[in-house]
Amino acid sequence: MNTRYHLDSYIKQVQKRLRIGAVLRGTAVFTSVALALTVVLVLFANHYAFASWTLTTSRVVLLIALALVIGFGLALPLYGLNTRRAAGKAERCDCRLDPRRAVDGTVGIDHQYAGHGALSRDKSLAATLPPDFLHWCCTAALTI
Numbered sequence: 001m002n003t004r005y006h007l008d009s010y011i012k013q014v015q016k017r018l019r020i021g022a023v024l025r026g027t028a029v030f031t032s033v034a035l036a037l038t039v040v041l042v043l044f045a046n047h048y049a050f051a052s053w054t055l056t057t058s059r060v061v062l063l064i065a066l067a068l069v070i071g072f073g074l075a076l077p078l079y080g081l082n083t084r085r086a087a088g089k090a091e092r093c094d095c096r097l098d099p100r101r102a103v104d105g106t107v108g109i110d111h112q113y114a115g116h117g118a119l120s121r122d123k124s125l126a127a128t129l130p131p132d133f134l135h136w137c138c139t140a141a142l143t144i
Contacts, residue, residue, distance in 0.1 A: 011083060011090060012086075014087075014089060014090045015081065015082075015086035018085075018086055018089060019081055022077040022078050022081060023074070023078070025077070026069075026070075026073045026074030026078075027074070029069060029073040029074075030069050030070065030074065033065060033066065033069045034066060034069075037062055037065050037066075038062065041058035041061060041062060044058065045058050
């Protein structure tokens with residue numbers, strides 16, 4: 001297998017990891033907004049003795065707010081996540097992938113990974129989204 005195949009495989013892994021992070025962040029934001037807005041809207045409805053217009057208004061406001069959160073907090077990050085962004089994130093996290101910042105006087109990916117075939121098993125994949133960050137997002141989404 002050539003270096004290009006290993007690079008493509010690595011970028012797909014980075015993209016998958018970034019997608020998981022975006023979904024977890026979006027889920028955490030969604031549940032946080034749902035909880036906070038529900039509390040505020042219940043207090044609003046309680047102030048007006050739960051009149052029918054307050055319940056209808058609260059439901060509409062909650063529906064619109066959650067639709068906006070889904071759109072801006074979940075759909076936009078997933079839509080904007082493409083191969084180019086994943087490759088850019090991989091370059092920022094692992095300087096060996098960027099020919100402009102090559103180390104040891106070598107130039108780019110061809111010299112760094114020539115003959116190794118270990119690009120897809122590289123430990124720098126964890127630097128794209130640290131496991132602690134993924135764990136934090138998942139915990140926040142589940143506890144809220």
